[in-house]
Amino acid sequence: MSDTYKMESTTASTKKLADKKLLKLIVASSIGNALEWFDLIVYAFFARTISKLFFPTDNETLSLMLALFTFAMSYLIRPIGAIVIGSYADKIGRKAAMLLTIWLMMAGTFLIAAMPTYETIGLLAPLGILLARLLQGFSAGGEFGSATAMLVEHHPERKGFISSFMFASQGLSGLLGAGFGLLLTTTLTTDQLESWGWRIPFIFGLLIGPVGLYIRRHIEETGEFTESKEEKVPLVELFANNKLGILFNIGAMILSTSVTYSIIFMPTYATKYLGLSNSIGYGGTLISYTVLMLLTPFVGILSDRIGRTRLMIAAGVLFFITVWPAFFILSHHPTLIMLASVLFWLSVLKSMYFGGLPALMSEMFPTRVRATGMALSYNISTTLFGSFTPFLLVWTISATGDQLAPSYYLLLTSLISLLALFGIRRHFKIN
Secondary structure (H helix, E strand, C coil): HHHHHHHHHHHHHHHHHHHHHHHHHHHHHHHHHHHHHHHHHHHCHHHHHHHHHHCCCHHHHHHHHHHHHHHHHHHHHHHHHHHHHHHHHCCCHHHHHHHHHHHHHHHHHHHHCCCCCEEEEEEEEHHHHHHHHHHHHHHHHHHHHHHHHHHHHCCHHHHHHCCCCCHHHHHHHHHHHHHHHHHHHHHHHHHHHCCCCHHHHHHHHHHHHHHHHHHHHHCCCCHHHHCCCCCCHHHHHHHHHHHHHHHHHHHHHHHHHHHHHEEEHHHHHHHCCCCCEEEEEHHHHHHHHHHHHHHHHHHHHHHHHHHHHHHHHHHHHHHHHHHHHHHHHHHHHCCHHHHHHHHHHHHHHHHHHHHHHHHHHCCCCCCCHHHHHHHCCCCHHHHHHCHHHHHHHHHHHHHEEEEEEEEHHHHHHHHHHHHHHHHHHHHHHCC
């Protein structure tokens, strides 16, 4: 009896320790991604305020487009960050790359939080914002590949579930960003918001950095990486033998990326084009990010059991069928209930689509080029089909007067991603 009790006690202690290490790994890997997305979302949410303070013109739409163009320009450096930091992760280690990215993120966030406005320092203000976004973009370029590789290599038997937290953390970031937007726009006057209120979320983001840095210093490198054969130049190997993996990864990412940035754009869309209040715009988005945060890990578990591409194809087909009717109804009945309903539906489909996506991407690359391959394909997709989405939608709606422009864009991206998924099933035999 005593021996049995000891064995049960030991088993329970071992399980508790394993669960603690798993939680620590998830937090360490996802906190950088969460910080990146928090800063990105806050910038997009406060784009109208930032446009007035740093990109002032006589035309409000032009100022907004300049602010969003700066937002988009920072993505052009992401593929460079993916190559440099991804190769560093594949040569030196995932942990070293993850420490580097969080330092760079903190530096970029500090610049935005502390930057004087155009009224104070003139042209140096928008240039400073651009520099900060470029720094954040370079860092973000290497974050996803390094952190996702760390997760899937530690737990290859549960890679769908554990890597889903890379995207679930985006839901948490969006929830925090939308929460700040709702709180600040409902409690502060316009003058207070433009004077100092908009800086508060960036200061909060800056405070997250040291926590992430501390946790990342105390995680272990993956055994799969340390035991694998080193590639002298990971980028050369990647393009020599893994070009299809890059191409199909980009294609699979397109729908996820376009929906993400369309949701980020929704508060601006709701206030500028539907005539809704700021609080309604942010309130509707809060629902969206809550769904993404809570549902995505369960989809990750499901992808481990029934297959990734099956779930993603089903979600892609539903996107294609329902996105235009959703925006049509919203444009004709612009209320909080309707906005919340559309965002809820888009978020459910997005969770279905991207819950198993990080694991799927990792399965198309061998260990020693995995971080570079995922980082490069991820960031090419976000640069081409994500970063310019808010700018493109503002321009399209302004040029045509058609408030359904977001739905046309999502129709196109869902079709491209569906074709990519069928290609993955055929060439990589991944279900």
